[in-house]
Amino acid sequence: MSFHGGLTGVILVLWIWSKLNRAPFLNIAxxxxxxxxxxxxxxxxxxxxxxxxxxxxxxxxxxxxxxxYTEPRHPSQxxxxxxxxxxxxxxxxxxxxxxxxxxxxxxxxxxxxxxxxRFIVEFTREPDxxxxxxxxxxxxxGQLLSIVIALVGLGCWMALYLRxxxxxxxxxxxxxxxxxx
Numbered sequence: 414m415s416f417h418g419g420l421t422g423v424i425l426v427l428w429i430w431s432k433l434n435r436a437p438f439l440n441i442a443x444x445x446x447x448x449x450x451x452x453x454x455x456x457x458x459x460x461x462x463x464x465x466x467x468x469x470x471x472x473x474x475x476x477x478x479x480x481x482y483t484e485p486r487h488p489s490q491x492x493x494x495x496x497x498x499x500x501x502x503x504x505x506x507x508x509x510x511x512x513x514x515x516x517x518x519x520x521x522x523x524x525x526x527x528x529x530x531r532f533i534v535e536f537t538r539e540p541d542x543x544x545x546x547x548x549x550x551x552x553x554x555g556q557l558l559s560i561v562i563a564l565v566g567l568g569c570w571m572a573l574y575l576r577x578x579x580x581x582x583x584x585x586x587x588x589x590x591x592x593x594x
Contacts, residue, residue, distance in 0.1 A: 417558040417559075417561075420524070420562065423445075424442070427441060439516035439517030439520070439573075440516045440517075442517060442519075442520035443509075443517060443518070443519035443520050445520070446505050446519045446522070447506065447519060450498050450499070450502035451498070453493075453494075453498060453501065454494050454497060454498025454499065454502075455498075457490045457491070457493045457494035457497060458490070458494050460490040460493075461490035461491055461494065464479045464480045465490070466489065466490055466538065467479045467482060467486050467487075467538075468486040468487025468492075468537045468539060469489075469537055470485070471485060472485060473487070475488065476488075487538070489534055489537045489538040489539075492534050492537060493530075493531070493534045496531075496534060497531070500530065501523070501527060501530060504526045505522055505523050508522040515573040515576060517569065517573045518573050521566045521569040521570040521573060522566070523566070524565065524566030525563050525566035525567050527559075527562070527566075528559040528561075528563025528564075528566060529559075529563055531555060531556075532560060532563070535553050535555045535556045535559065536551075538553075538555065540553040540555075541554060541555075
């Protein structure tokens with residue numbers, strides 16, 4: 414699963430870079446999460462054009478016969494492009510609009526929504542040939558990894574939400590205290 418491993422690698426490198434450059438890791442992660450759906454959308458469209466990552470055999474009216482295959486299949490790349498592109502983009506920008514959100518919550522929401530959307534699309538996607546189904550005759554490695562990253566994202570969201578922040582000093586209080594001195 415290249416995306417799941419790639420996400421882990423990006424997080425690790427971003428964390429190291431942030432520490433070396435004394436940059437705010439969570440804020441940068443939020444900024445990246447706000448634009449990543451654009452790249453995911455374009456990547457899935459490229460998968461469709463190249464006939465990669467084809468869907469499972471299907472007889473829905475919009476099923477397609479991809480080069481190298483004899484039976485019609487779900488265009489799962491289009492489903493993924495839609496969910497991981499504009500739908501995910503709307504979700505993370507909606508989270509950005511939350512008034513009292515903490516730094517990192519946009520990135521956490523990105524991971525949660527990506528995991529959910531990928532889990533759903535995996536029902537229409539052909540499992541990896543070398544792995545097949547991992548459990549119950551229907552659970553793929555992509556679904557298993559998507560569950561894991563969605564739960565990690567949810568855990569991060571909750572940890573950020575519950576994290577204590579230093580008390581905010583209101584402007585009126587600071588003016589009053591300087592006048593009384």
